[in-house]
Amino acid sequence: MAAPLSAPPPRSAPLRDPLTKTLELTGARCVLSRGLTAAGDWALAFPAPGRLSVHVVLQGAVWLLMQGVDHPVRLEAGDVTVFAGDRRYTLASDPAVPPIDALPLLRATTDTFLRVEGEGRETVVIGGHIDLNTTGKDLLLSVLPPLIHAGATTDEATAACWLMNRTLRETRSDAPGAAFAAQHLAQLLLVQVLRIFLTRVNAETPPTGWLRALADDRIAPALRLMHGNPALPWSLAELARAAAMSRTSFTLRFKEVVGVPPLTYLRAWRMRLARHTLWLEDTPVSALASSLGYSSESAFSNAFKRATGLAPRRYREAVRAS
Structure with a gap:
């Protein structure tokens, strides 16, 4: 996993509600x-x-x-x-x-x-x-x-x-x-x-995914860490500690609830944030890389291209043109 470019925010910093940030990414618009x-x-x-x-x-x-x-x-x-x-x-x-x-x-x-x-x-x-x-x-x-x-x-x-x-x-x-x-x-x-x-997760059997994880008392604390400070180089041990579980038990439960392993989910979350920022903001790619915990612009660009098929600047041009 890529190390942060600069000193990360303290791990004790207040964490944003994961749902709040996620809602900002959805572009929700009601059509009656x-x-x-x-x-x-x-x-x-x-x-x-x-x-x-x-x-x-x-x-x-x-x-x-x-x-x-x-x-x-x-x-x-x-x-x-x-x-x-x-x-x-x-x-x-x-x-x-x-x-x-x-x-x-x-x-x-x-x-x-x-x-x-x-x-x-x-x-x-x-x-x-x-x-x-x-x-x-x-x-x-x-x-x-x-x-x-x-x-x-x-x-x-x-x-x-x-x-x-x-x-x-x-x-x-x-x-x-x-x-x-x-x-x-x-x-x-x-x-x-x-x-x-x-409020109905326990009464029904929902699909796997991050939303189900928010309703899981054991997994939700780790999810809040990843969503709240995505730039931090979270280790499996730290995430498992937040869930009060062993690394093996945490990994198995996280995959059962979310559908993918914890660090895979963290990388995917960073890429979602990156795509959203590139689409709506003019943040320089180097600054974006730093904000998502990558040690260099090239490390971020390579990871982004693996995830989307396009380099960050090409992605920004393509998504804005469309």
């Missing part, structure tokens, strides 16, 4: 899809969104059926669901109702809400997509389960409902600063989505 009001007997089939999606039930109740999920899920007013985005799904008044394709209905109107007329209690649902940049997709979509469901009584669902309502108002508003407000509300919504996931 149209809402749905429906009554009577109905069922609408939707294609896979292809993006991280959030649905909130504002009124009534609805059944959710998702490809690959064994049982229908009943959603009540105030419930929130999060989809990783790679599965088809159906919303219905009853799981037994044969679904019809929702896309022709959506294309036939530009109204904010798609309306399905019928008798009886009306259900109101609003949905939105959280767009992510390439780094965000890499960090999040591979580690989230296909479906997360938060009941209305949870703090995370309450906050997500408010944020969805507020974002809907801002995106439909001509008020000064509406676009700025909507952008930041999307980031707050993503925080709530990830918190919903973290």
Whole structure:
């Protein structure tokens, strides 16, 4: 592992919340899809969104059926669901109702809400997509389960409902600063989505990855060290000590939870930070190398080229041009 170019920050320095830095890398932007009001007997089939999606039930109740999920899920007013985005799904008044394709209905109107007329209690649902940049997709979509469901009584669902309502108002508003407000509300919504996931890790079996590690009491301290001070030449012994485990036990548990060995993860995290900085900032490559713990610009450049196929300066030119 490359040694730092200059004296590293003290190991006792306060560490940033790993989730905070990760969220900064995702480029989260909320795009609200149209809402749905429906009554009577109905069922609408939707294609896979292809993006991280959030649905909130504002009124009534609805059944959710998702490809690959064994049982229908009943959603009540105030419930929130999060989809990783790679599965088809159906919303219905009853799981037994044969679904019809929702896309022709959506294309036939530009109204904010798609309306399905019928008798009886009306259900109101609003949905939105959280767009992510390439780094965000890499960090999040591979580690989230296909479906997360938060009941209305949870703090995370309450906050997500408010944020969805507020974002809907801002995106439909001509008020000064509406676009700025909507952008930041999307980031707050993503925080709530990830918190919903973290509170349910023990109840479900999520994929391996860094997000699962944040919810693992043994692994999280080591992850905070790597995310908080990536320039430090962390050794396996130091990371295992933070986890209060032997090096062998720590390595095995880290690989089981995250999917890769600890030092492999550390190198990959540094490369994610490097790609983000090269894309958005004009930081000199030599300074970037130092900030990520490499002994020289050439050592960093060689590592970066192995990871991405391009030298840092070429990568910066290519990603900005595209």
